[in-house]
Amino acid sequence: MILNIKNTFAEIGETTIFAKRFFKEVLIPPYETKEFLRQCYVIGYRSLPLVAITGFIMGLVLTLQSRPTLVKFGAESWLPGMVALSLIREIAPVITALICAGKISSGIGAELGSMKVTEQIDAMEVSAVNPYNYLVVTRVLACTLMVPILVFFADAIGIIGGYVGINIHGDVNFYRFLTQIVQSLEYLDLLPATLKTFFFGFFIGIIGCYKGFNASNGTESVGQAANSAVVTASLSIFIIDMVAVQITDLFF
Amino acid sequence: MEKQSGYTWKLGMFVTIGLLLFIMAVYFIGKQQNLFGSTFHITSQFKTVSGLEVGNNVRFSGINVGTVEQIQLKNDSTVVVVLVMKEEVRKFIKTDATASIGSDGLMGDKVLTISPGAKSKKVIEDNGQIASVDGIEMQDLMKSVKKSVDNVGIISEELAIFSHSMNNGNGALARLVKDDKMANSVSNTLSNLETGTKGFSENMEAAKSNFLFRGYFKKKEKEKKEKAEERKEKQEEAKKEKQEARQEKQEEQEKAAKEKEQKEKEEQQKQEDAKK
Numbered sequence: 001m002i003l004n005i006k007n008t009f010a011e012i013g014e015t016t017i018f019a020k021r022f023f024k025e026v027l028i029p030p031y032e033t034k035e036f037l038r039q040c041y042v043i044g045y046r047s048l049p050l051v052a053i054t055g056f057i058m059g060l061v062l063t064l065q066s067r068p069t070l071v072k073f074g075a076e077s078w079l080p081g082m083v084a085l086s087l088i089r090e091i092a093p094v095i096t097a098l099i100c101a102g103k104i105s106s107g108i109g110a111e112l113g114s115m116k117v118t119e120q121i122d123a124m125e126v127s128a129v130n131p132y133n134y135l136v137v138t139r140v141l142a143c144t145l146m147v148p149i150l151v152f153f154a155d156a157i158g159i160i161g162g163y164v165g166i167n168i169h170g171d172v173n174f175y176r177f178l179t180q181i182v183q184s185l186e187y188l189d190l191l192p193a194t195l196k197t198f199f200f201g202f203f204i205g206i207i208g209c210y211k212g213f214n215a216s217n218g219t220e221s222v223g224q225a226a227n228s229a230v231v232t233a234s235l236s237i238f239i240i241d242m243v244a245v246q247i248t249d250l251f252f
Numbered sequence: 253m254e255k256q257s258g259y260t261w262k263l264g265m266f267v268t269i270g271l272l273l274f275i276m277a278v279y280f281i282g283k284q285q286n287l288f289g290s291t292f293h294i295t296s297q298f299k300t301v302s303g304l305e306v307g308n309n310v311r312f313s314g315i316n317v318g319t320v321e322q323i324q325l326k327n328d329s330t331v332v333v334v335l336v337m338k339e340e341v342r343k344f345i346k347t348d349a350t351a352s353i354g355s356d357g358l359m360g361d362k363v364l365t366i367s368p369g370a371k372s373k374k375v376i377e378d379n380g381q382i383a384s385v386d387g388i389e390m391q392d393l394m395k396s397v398k399k400s401v402d403n404v405g406i407i408s409e410e411l412a413i414f415s416h417s418m419n420n421g422n423g424a425l426a427r428l429v430k431d432d433k434m435a436n437s438v439s440n441t442l443s444n445l446e447t448g449t450k451g452f453s454e455n456m457e458a459a460k461s462n463f464l465f466r467g468y469f470k471k472k473e474k475e476k477k478e479k480a481e482e483r484k485e486k487q488e489e490a491k492k493e494k495q496e497a498r499q500e501k502q503e504e505q506e507k508a509a510k511e512k513e514q515k516e517k518e519e520q521q522k523q524e525d526a527k528k
Binding site: 150152186194 | 259260262263266267269270271273274277278280281282283284285307
């Protein structure tokens with residue numbers, strides 16, 4: 001039991017050191033621009049369909065689910081504002097981050113894990129290529145920058161889903177729908193939510209990389225690395241979300 | 253290089269659209285709060301702002317034309333409210349416009365309403381000040397309610413005194429209600445009065461047959477008959493009119509009922525369609 005807890009703390013410590021190394025190496029040349037762009041493509045563009053579908057469904061379902069309660073209070077006209085608020089503030093960032101944790105974090109964990117197991121990382125080091133710079137920095141940076149953009153897409157598509165949901169029961173002009181949403185939004189809704197998505201992206205990337213980079217030898221450790229990457233990343237997303245919301249609540 | 257260009261344009265498109273969405277959101281939210289475009293400021297002083305907050309809407313003729321930018325206490329009984337307004341409505345707001353605070357709907361936010369004045373033709377300047385009208389506060393309402401409740405108290409007190417004196421006093425009214433002797437004497441008086449009037453009417457009949465008065469009474473009877481006939485005619489006409497009116501009403505009601513039925517049928521059809 002105590003050993004377990006100790007191991008957990010040791011792992012958190014190692015991850016912190018791993019993350020510290022990222023900040024050191026991100027500024028030092030050589031910059032792996034080409035690999036960075038390729039990772040952006042894989043992480044951002046390739047995840048878009050998944051994020052779009054979940055975003056659309058979240059918007060639609062949220063509208064349909066919260067409609068009866070609002071109708072009970074005679075506040076049906078607040079539906080667009082409420083759906084947009086909950087999407088932008090909370091649901092789109094968290095759901096997108098969880099999807100990315102499932103898709104990207106596990107992918108990175110498995111990829112780096114298998115590279116480690118087949119000693120490709122060692123081979124890189126031998127051939128004078130910094131494996132950390134080439135593999136980790138590019139992926140983490142791509143994650144940090146692409147997840148917020150995926151969240152913007154999820155916001156927009158979720159709002160379209162909400163529009164479809166509202167039109168199932170009534171008839172609302174799209175322009176009127178948009179004005180209602182804009183009326184209920186403030187910068188305070190948009191900016192903290194956007195800021196926290198950067199942290200989500202960073203943690204998804206760094207946890208996936210750490211798990212893959214530190215996979216022990218043997219084939220089954222690749223699967224283990226992928227699995228624990230998803231679990232840890234998902235958990236850390238919720239923890240970051242809680243902290244972010246509390247800080248936002250404190251200051252505003 | 254060829255391989256790279258295969259995905260870079262997709263990546264570029266992805267990033268551009270994503271950032272565009274973000275910028276659009278920022279722009280539209282800013283526009284809602286009148287951060288962009290030309291604006292002007294108005295101040296107004298209130299005794300109380302009754303819960304008005306920074307960011308509440310400002311309405312002019314029912315249209316949202318600005319927001320509340322600042323609320324400051326000037327001294328212990330004055331609050332200065334600064335409003336940001338769209339420049340395009342400035343020409344409609346004259347120097348004698350008044351500001352008042354109301355609420356939007358039953359449970360909604362507070363809204364600051366600007367009402368146009370009557371006389372002035374001078375357009376308000378930037379940072380100009382307009383007069384304020386205090387809205388109805390709960391306290392004022394309670395004051396007037398208290399006044400009427402006090403009045404009710406006084407009335408009920410006097411009513412109690414009145415009924416007490418009715419029950420226990422010795423006045424004429426009290427005795428009429430309570431005293432048996434009094435009641436008997438009153439009924440005796442009334443019966444006496446009856447016999448008296450009987451005698452009087454007999455006298456009158458006698459007078460009618462008297463030759464001195466006969467002519468006068470005959471004239472009166474004739475007039476009465478004529479009047480009664482006129483009345484009958486009028487009543488008949490009125491009845492006819494009423495009947496016509498009733499018929500029209502009935503027709504209208506029938507029409508309305510038919511329309512209702514049609515609507516209901518349509519709704520049912522809709523519901524059925526929706527179910528399908």
